[in-house]
Amino acid sequence: MSLPITARQLNALRALQRTDPNLGELATAIALAFDPTTIENPQMARLILEKTCRRIVAGQPGSREAMIQHLETFGNLNCLSPEQVTEFTDRIKKLA
Numbered sequence: 001m002s003l004p005i006t007a008r009q010l011n012a013l014r015a016l017q018r019t020d021p022n023l024g025e026l027a028t029a030i031a032l033a034f035d036p037t038t039i040e041n042p043q044m045a046r047l048i049l050e051k052t053c054r055r056i057v058a059g060q061p062g063s064r065e066a067m068i069q070h071l072e073t074f075g076n077l078n079c080l081s082p083e084q085v086t087e088f089t090d091r092i093k094k095l096a
Contacts, residue, residue: 005031005046012050020057026091027053030071030080033088038078045074056095064092 005013013031017024030049036042048070055063068089075085 009046009050016053016057022095023053023056026088026095029091030088033080033084034074035079045079064095067092 013024013027016027027049031046034042034045036045039045049067052063052067052070056067071080071085071088071092074080075082080088
């Protein structure tokens with residue numbers, strides 16, 4: 001099971017993939033790996049990921065670190081496995 005996605009969010013993801021294909025691919029992989037059954041509000045998780053990706057694309061200082069912290073939190077909530085957190089964290093660091 002993956003994160004639920006609205007039409008607006010799908011359009012945002014497509015725009016991200018056009019702007020930064022590597023980050024778009026990573027965002028898609030995170031969304032597909034995410035287990036929304038472990039949290040009360042998976043839409044909030046989707047929003048957090050979407051906004052943080054936008055910050056990364058805009059080059060905001062600390063945005064990559066924020067994404068890593070979010071991934072670690074999602075791992076602590078069992079939305080992502082420890083292996084997935086490690087993989088996605090490594091991929092974010094390579095984007096830098």
